[in-house]
Amino acid sequence: MSEKASGIGAKVSDAAIGEIDEIGIGMLGYAFMGKAHSNAFRKIAYMTWPPPLKPRLVAIAGRDEAAVAGAAQRYGYERWTTDWRDIVSDPSIGLFDNGGPNSLHAEPTIAAAEAGKHVLCEKPLGRDADESYDIWQRVAATGVKHLCAFNYRFVPAVRLAREMIDAGDLGEIRHFRGRYLQDWGDDPSLDTWRFDATAAGSGALGDLGAHVIDLARFLVGEISTVSALVQTFLPGRSVDDAVEAAVAFENGAVGTIEATRFALGRRNAFQWEINGSKGSLAFDMENLNELHVFRADGDRARGFKKVLVSEADHPFWEFWWPPGHIIGWGETFVHEIHHLLGAIKNGTDVAPYGATFEDGYRAAEVCDAIVRSGANGQRETVTYR
């Protein structure tokens, strides 16, 4: 007896979704980023229908057996493992997602790419420029798609800013002012891999500063020199607590980059401002749906205007709600992973809107130059291999 094709009682047959190819997902890490990425994988088909590829959550890896088993059940993975190599060798997995600590980015990500899997790796790509360069080169040699998870490129207001800058709305860019401020670091009793130089590479610099550097590159251009102060406030801590850098861009713009985990009261304040010859843009992560726009166009009522970036024709808004029904930080991962799945499905480039591993490497060169400048007190040139 055949099933009813429509009407009450009709069954959504496998054929109905079978037209969209699946991609098996293998996730490393189940904590902060593991949760954020898994949440995005689960939402993509529902919110962006039809998705480029339909994520199938195949396996998740972690160290603690009970915790990773619990995460697999909660996030909806079919299997779990305490050895990430099980994911790398699983032929049903097409995309490897690395949400592990920085010291665990290189080996699993390279192994997954060499096993033919597309790779998504959290930022910073490596613990320094050497390691990041090696990851980029070895993964690029395999021909798989690679994306470094600088997710703030996928905030609608940030993409709109990029589109306005590309269209010449700001004229010639003169200043970039970016700061990423958090406040949880001022606690000597805290024990996390983020304070261990071997596991993290650097402190606030790689954790938060790398995001600012990536957005500076994304919105303004390549950074050529840096003059920096790098400070560790708590005795015995092996990584930086704060960095302050003055930077010059290849296109003649100048800027500042600041990152700290000691700005009391600033919970997750990623703020930037860009000034050009025709206007300015300003953004604050704590008001993620807003872009502040000033146009020096002779309008007598000119001043900074708050644009609520939620119109139907605004970036990514085709996935969401009617205008004004705002979205949040977690949705940046939906946009980012959707972009990567589109590149995998259609053979398109991850760049320029997504950060590739080359972008991850280039951000690491700027981070290394900041470290050198902080140590020697000199202005350092950023050289790219």
Ligand SMILES: NC(=O)c1ccc[n+]([C@@H]2O[C@H](COP(=O)([O-])OP(=O)(O)OC[C@H]3O[C@@H](n4cnc5c(N)ncnc54)[C@H](O)[C@@H]3O)[C@@H](O)[C@H]2O)c1
């Ligand atoms: N894009 C962003 O906005 C953003 C935000 C936070 C963190 N990050 C980056 O994401 C990465 C992870 O950070 P997090 O905050 O999720 O860290 P976390 O400490 O919350 O989670 C790390 C995860 O890695 C797992 N892990 C550690 N060693 C492992 C091993 N040997 N085998 C398997 N799993 C192992 C842990 O079990 C845990 O699930 C870092 O590189 C960090 O810089 C990015």
